[in-house]
Amino acid sequence: MVQAIKRIMELNQLQRSFLEYTAALFREGFLDSQFSQLYQLQDESNPEFVVEVVSLFFEDSERLINDLSRALDQTIVDFRKIDAHVHQLKGSSSSIGAQRVKNSCVSFRNFCEAQNIEECSKCLQQVKQEYLLIKNKLEALFQLEKQIVAAGGAINMVEWML
């Protein structure tokens, strides 16, 4: 009986941590409402939907960031190509609600249009930084979620979306 109560208390603590962590990610602008929309699409027929889509975002972003680094390193910089890569990265970050990555892409595109190599390089560093931040935070979030499920709990979507 005592063990059962202890397990319930641990589960409640995990769920509270999940709620607080998620709320902070929204409050600090790392995520926007599109991220909540992804959880709304997750169900028994797509139980890993959010992790699946976020993993696609990680793969895409790493490829695009590498492509951008190479493109900015060329002797003759092709700004059209850079703009196309940034446009893609803006699109995929917007799709999963990675707001700060998306916003850093908006600034990047403005400097692409101005064909300013120095500012574009700074923007690339900013994009990399924001990407690494959100990657770490989402990985931590999914780890928490796994712990909750392993402890016999579930994520209460309604609570954390309010």
Place this chain on the structure above:
Amino acid sequence: MTSNNILTLGQKFSVLIVDDDKIIRRIHKVLLNKFGFESHTVENGKEAVDLYLSGKHFDLILMDMEMPVMDGPKATRELRAMGVNNMIVGVTSRGLDSEKQAFTEAGLDYCVEKPLTSETITSLLQELAKK
């Protein structure tokens, strides 16, 4: 009439999702399936045109604007020139009104921003039901 009532009348709409972004294709497919659509995805405008040339037909096409091989405006013009008269909705993340205007003039019924939301899909379902 709500979208749920439309679906319980037994009418199942088919949708072709045309987008080079695999994240968008996946999100839109799952979202549209939840609304009872039968969805099919392709990666660019040429694949969409080729599907129609092979005799396939869809009630709705969701057409991305920028794609390699053949972009949304070109694919839309080609489909309309072929006599395709189902609903074609442009989906874009581009902000400029002039670009959306040019895309619409290629033959779209509507142009919306991506990613799609449940509200947008409900409106589209209501428009489809009228046709």
